[in-house]
Amino acid sequence: MEIAGLPLHPLVVHAAVVLIPLSAGFAVVLGVLPRWRWLSRWPAAVLAVFATGLAFLAKQSGAALTQARPELEPLVAEHSARGDLLFWVTIPFAVLVVVAAWSLGGPSALASGRGAQGSRVPALERVLPVLLVLGAVAVLVLVVRVGDSGARAVWG
Known part of the structure; x- marks a missing residue:
């Protein structure tokens, strides 16, 4: 496939190289900064699912x-x-981020504190943040390795 004479692959890859690490960053924020979960919860989940779609499209x-x-x-x-x-x-990473977005508790953005979400599965409150960080590191390392091998194939 081509768009305006360019192969689709390099175009999709550049989007993936930006959005996959961004989803990993949001996942880390979701896991390790409970005060920011109200803000990072659903962007992290949407980005992780979208990043998986981009990885599939790039593949x-x-x-x-x-x-x-x-x-x-x-x-x-x-x-x-x-x-x-x-x-x-990226598939299990996206599943992990969606589960964390749904289950992890956190305060509300409201000054009154109303709307704070308690943990839906308290047993996961300690495990999910660690898994989110490990998953984000794994995804980031793989993005760098894939990009490096692609650059070496094209320019090396």
Whole structure:
């Protein structure tokens, strides 16, 4: 696929490179800053789900690009494998962020304190923040590794 003569893959990849780390950042804020959960809860969930969609689209557009230009296959084999792994890691990460957004408690934005949300599953109150940080680190490391292998394939 092409848009205005450019392959779709580089266009989607640039969106993914911005939004996947942004979703990881919101997930960390959601996990470690309970005072900001009222603000970060749903943006984190939406970004994580959208980032998973972008990872899928990047994976599919990359496969279409290598299918259209088979001579690229040996150059992008490592990049393709890492991109596949990133997609598969973003799925549980998105599920984790959505579960955390739904279940973690936090104060309200109102000065009166009305609207504060208690934890829906108190047992997860200590586990989910740790998992969110670990998941965010994993996603960030994979984004860097995928991007590095892609840059080496194109420019190296």
